[in-house]
Amino acid sequence: xxxxxxxxxxxxxxxxxxxxxxxxxxxxxxxxxxxxxxxxxxxxxxxxxxxxxxxxxxxxxxxxxxxxxxxxxxxxxxxxxxxxxxxxxxxxxxxxxxxxxxxxxxxxxxxxxxxxxxxxxxxxxxxxxxxxxxxxxxxxxxxxxxxxxxxxxxxxxxxxxxxxxxxxxxxxxxxxxxxxxxxxxxxxxxxxxxxxxxxxxxxxxxxxxxxxxxxxxxxxxxxxxxxxxxxxxxxxxxxxxxxxxxxxxxxxxxxxxxxxxxxxxxxxxxxxxxxxxxxxxxxxxxxxxxxxxxxxxxxxxxxxxxxxxxx
Amino acid sequence: xxxxxxxxxxxxxxxxxxxxxxxxxxxxxxxxxxxxxxxxxxxxxxxxxxxxxxxxxxxxxxxxxxxxxxxxxxxxxxxxxxxxxxxxxxxxxxxxxxxxxxxxxxxxxxxxxxxxxxxxxxxxxxxxxxxxxxxxxxxxxxxxxxxxxxxxxxxxxxxxxxxxxxxxxxxxxxxxxxxxxxxxxxxxxxxxxxxxxxxxxxxxxxxxxxxxxxxxxxxxxxxxxxxxxxxxxxxxxxxxxxxxxxxxxxxxxxxxxxxxxxxxxxxxxxxxxxxxxxxxxxxxxxxx
Numbered sequence: 001x002x003x004x005x006x007x008x009x010x011x012x013x014x015x016x017x018x019x020x021x022x023x024x025x026x027x028x029x030x031x032x033x034x035x036x037x038x039x040x041x042x043x044x045x046x047x048x049x050x051x052x053x054x055x056x057x058x059x060x061x062x063x064x065x066x067x068x069x070x071x072x073x074x075x076x077x078x079x080x081x082x083x084x085x086x087x088x089x090x091x092x093x094x095x096x097x098x099x100x101x102x103x104x105x106x107x108x109x110x111x112x113x114x115x116x117x118x119x120x121x122x123x124x125x126x127x128x129x130x131x132x133x134x135x136x137x138x139x140x141x142x143x144x145x146x147x148x149x150x151x152x153x154x155x156x157x158x159x160x161x162x163x164x165x166x167x168x169x170x171x172x173x174x175x176x177x178x179x180x181x182x183x184x185x186x187x188x189x190x191x192x193x194x195x196x197x198x199x200x201x202x203x204x205x206x207x208x209x210x211x212x213x214x215x216x217x218x219x220x221x222x223x224x225x226x227x228x229x230x231x232x233x234x235x236x237x238x239x240x241x242x243x244x245x246x247x248x249x250x251x252x253x254x255x256x257x258x259x260x261x262x263x264x265x266x267x268x269x270x271x272x273x274x275x276x277x278x279x280x281x282x283x284x285x286x287x288x289x290x291x292x293x294x295x296x297x298x299x300x301x302x303x304x305x306x307x308x309x310x311x
Numbered sequence: 312x313x314x315x316x317x318x319x320x321x322x323x324x325x326x327x328x329x330x331x332x333x334x335x336x337x338x339x340x341x342x343x344x345x346x347x348x349x350x351x352x353x354x355x356x357x358x359x360x361x362x363x364x365x366x367x368x369x370x371x372x373x374x375x376x377x378x379x380x381x382x383x384x385x386x387x388x389x390x391x392x393x394x395x396x397x398x399x400x401x402x403x404x405x406x407x408x409x410x411x412x413x414x415x416x417x418x419x420x421x422x423x424x425x426x427x428x429x430x431x432x433x434x435x436x437x438x439x440x441x442x443x444x445x446x447x448x449x450x451x452x453x454x455x456x457x458x459x460x461x462x463x464x465x466x467x468x469x470x471x472x473x474x475x476x477x478x479x480x481x482x483x484x485x486x487x488x489x490x491x492x493x494x495x496x497x498x499x500x501x502x503x504x505x506x507x508x509x510x511x512x513x514x515x516x517x518x519x520x521x522x523x524x525x526x527x528x529x530x531x532x533x534x535x536x537x538x539x540x541x542x543x544x545x546x547x548x549x550x551x552x553x554x555x556x557x558x559x560x561x562x563x564x565x566x567x568x569x570x571x572x573x574x575x576x577x578x579x580x581x582x583x584x585x586x587x588x589x590x591x592x593x594x595x596x597x598x599x
Contacts, residue, residue, distance in 0.1 A: 051404055053411070098583055101590045105346045106546075108407060109538050112348075113582065116535035120575040127572070234531065238411055245408065278419035284412025288405040289398060 013159060022151040027267065029155045031260045032162040033219045038243040038255035039169050040212035045241065046250030047173050048205045049185035050100075051108050053237050054115030057095070058213030060232035061118065062088040063221035067135045068128070077141030085214045092210020096203045103188075115237060122229035134228035138221060148222070158219055165212055170252055172208060181205055235277060239266070242280065246287050248294025257295065316447050318568050319561075324453040324522065326560025327460025331515025332533055333540040333552045334467060335508025341484045341547025342504050344403060345396070348410040351534030352417035353384050353509045355525070357516025359421055360384070362430045362525040373435045377517040384513025385506040392505040397498065414530060422527045432520030452521055459518060463511065464553050471549060480504060484547055536563065539582050545595025554593060 017025055037059055044050040065084035069075040075083070099110045122129045129135070140148040148154045172178055183191045184198045192198055221227050230236065239262055247258025262283075269279050287295075336350045360380035365371055391413060399405045438452040471477035482490040483497050491497045523529065536559060544555025562581060566574035585592060 051407075098586055101586045105340075105344070105403065105407065106542075106590075109346055109542060110582075110586065113535050113538045113542065114579070116531070116538075117575045117579045120532075120535075124575065125572045234411075235415070238415070241408070275419050275423065277415045278423075281412040281415030281419070284408055284415070285395065288402075288408050288412070289395070292402060292405055 017152040017155055025151040025155045027263075029151070029158045029223055031263050032155075032158040033216050033223060034240070034243065034259040034263050035256040036162050036165045036212060036219065037216035038240050038247070038259035039166065039252075040209045040216065041240050042244045042249055042255040043169060043172070043205055043209040043212075045244050046255070047178065047181050047185065048202060050103070050202060050206070051241070052099075052111040052209075053108050053234065053241065054095075054099075054111035054113075055209075055213055055240055056232050056234075056236035057115040057118050058088050058092060058210045059217035059220055059236070060122070060227075060229075061091060062214035062217030063227045063231060064122065064129060064135075066218055066221050067138050067227045071135060071138055077139075081141070081218055084218060085211065088214030088217065089207060089211045092207045092213070093203075096206035096210070100199060100202050100206065112234065112237075115232065116234065119229055119232040119234070122232050129229070132229065134226055136226045138225040138227070140222045140225065154223065158223070161215065161219060165215060166252075166256075169212065173252070177201070177204075235280070238284070239280065242284055242287065245292075246283075246295055251294070254294050261295070313447065314568075317449075318564055320449055320453050320457075322561040322564035323557065324456045324560075325564055326557035327457045328515055328519045328522070329536055329540050329556035329560055330460045330553055331463060331518070332512050333537040333544070333556055334464070334549060335511040336537050337541050337544070337547055337549065337552045338480075338504055339508045340541065342480060342487075343396075343501050346407050346410070347505075347508070348407060348534065349388075349391070349414045349417065350508070350512055350537060351530035351532075352414040352421075353388060353512040354516040354519070354533050355421060355530040356387070356417060357381065357384050357513030358432070358520045358523065358525040358529060359425055359430070359516075360513070361517030361520045362432045363425075365433055365520070366430070370436075373517065373521075377514040380517045381510040381514030384516075385510030388509025389502055389506040392502050396505070397501075414534075418527065418530050425525065425527075427527055429524050429526035431524045432517075434521040456518060456522070460556075464549070467511075467549060476503070536578075539578060541592070542582055543585050543592060545592025548592070548594040551592055551594035 013028075016028055020028070037055070040058075041052065041055045044052050044055070062084045065087050066077075066080045069080040069083060070077060095111070095114055099107050099114065102110055123131055125131075126133075140154065142148065143157070146153065148157050173181070180191065180196055180201055184196065184201050188198045191201075217231075220231065240259070243258035243260075243262040244255045245258070246261060247256065248254030265279070265283070266276060270276050273279070332350065332354050336347060339345055339347045339350075357377075357380045360383055361373075361376050364376045364379070365373065395409055395413070396406055399409060434452050438455055440451060441448045442451045442454060443449075469477075471480060479490070479495045479500055482493075482495055483500055487497055540552060540555040540559050543558065544551025544553070558581065559578070563574060563578055566577040570577065589595075
């Protein structure tokens with residue numbers, strides 16, 4: 001059963017470019033990017049018990065650094081990518097020191113305030129970030145001389161990175177460090193008594209999550225060839241958090257499913273109605289009130305409840 | 312000299328508005344252990360209500376409008392608390408997410424109803440002429456606003472420290488289970504405090520209207536300021552919210568005037584400083 005659950009999506013992902021049109025291939029690329037982003041947030045929310053409402057900071061900052069270096073300062077894509085990932089990771093280390101002074105709701109409020117500061121900065125420092133106009137006219141990199149401009153080529157690139165990211169994050173949570181992280185989430189005082197350093201474990205996880213958030217930001221800017229302050233906004237963080245919680249936080253597949261659902265919902269809904277934010281809010285209310293543990297566990301519980309009949 | 316005095320007054324009036332916003336946030340957090348991310352949206356809703364009322368009825372008194380809008384926003388907040396938040400009593404994370412969802416709904420509804428253009432709110436006519444003190448010219452409305460915030464602070468102080476309701480709220484903040492055990496209806500108290508906080512934010516939104524005007528995104532501009540005030544002043548502390556509001560009012564106003572591009576960075580320095588050396592905030596008693 002387990003190997004089937006793993007092969008089915010793998011076959012689907014690998015065969016997609018051979019039968020789908022460009023629109024669907026592009027949609028799949030976007031899902032892969034959102035999935036990396038949601039997985040990195042899930043390290044904090046699901047495995048670390050640290051609910052961050054500022055994860056868009058890492059996506060946005062990595063995207064902005066890369067966009068600025070390549071378009072304005074004439075850097076090549078290789079060095080720009082290295083600098084932007086390194087810069088984003090360093091920022092995560094710094095933000096982690098601040099935010100991890102608190103836990104729970106305090107942590108949430110500090111991450112939200114920090115990300116709002118960055119969002120405001122992107123809007124107001126218009127001589128650097130071009131403000132509300134965003135930075136347009138960016139290019140995609142050409143790894144080993146292969147152009148990524150076609151939908152299929154970019155899809156393969158995104159799939160490669162996403163697979164690597166998924167494996168890396170799976171290894172991270174199933175390692176002994178991952179076990180200590182879950183221990184710190186559930187019983188911080190016992191873990192401290194056992195000689196672990198809860199703060200250090202949380203901080204390292206925070207930095208690691210920031211690193212993968214930065215990677216998804218790079219893919220994001222390569223895909224869109226454009227960056228705007230909204231990618232740093234609370235809405236952007238909230239979409240990712242909704243994906244994690246909707247899919248089922250603390251599971252490996254959940255955030256991928258959730259991120260895909262949020263993205264599909266956004267794409268299809270915006271074709272029919274203008275009010276994406278309102279819909280996002282309503283979906284938030286629905287998920288939290290009706291299936292707080294996520295769609296997959298929620299549906300299975302609903303199924304068993306129906307089988308047992310009304311209580 | 313005129314620059315410093317005018318900017319000083321602007322800081323005070325912004326601080327006053329921030330107090331109206333963050334005092335409710337802080338009270339709600341202290342009692343309910345709930346980070347109410349809808350608070351900025353409540354403020355914005357108040358501004359839109361005020362803008363609509365003041366522009367459609369000539370000569371309507373701004374104080375009456377503020378009270379009316381405050382009551383309207385309090386009613387919306389009360390419904391939200393009763394219908395949604397009480398269902399999530401055992402799920403603090405779910406509560407925060409729901410308040411976030413609600414803030415998206417409110418801000419998008421405002422965009423739908425009032426459109427994307429900013430709507431200026433008229434300054435009351437009798438407060439339009441400037442006041443002269445010691446040879447300096449002050450905009451009267453801003454002076455009145457500062458007085459208003461100080462008045463609200465005094466009323467809230469007496470409400471919390473000198474009345475039976477205040478005693479019950481304080482008991483709930485300090486030890487919710489013990490308060491319940493001695494017969495305080497904590498669940499009703501939650502609704503009262505939530506309505507009170509939402510109402511102050513709504514009324515503050517009306518009073519802030521002539522300075523800020525109503526525009527989409529006002530909630531997103533105000534909420535982080537309130538968060539920083541509360542993190543700085545200490546969660547659940549009225550005095551902390553008061554001092555924190557004026558500190559942030561000064562830093563933000565002078566930062567914007569002197570280094571417009573770096574205002575946001577400057578804003579975040581005192582927060583880092585406080586978090587590093589006093590994580591519970593300047594006057595905080597409850598750890599977050």
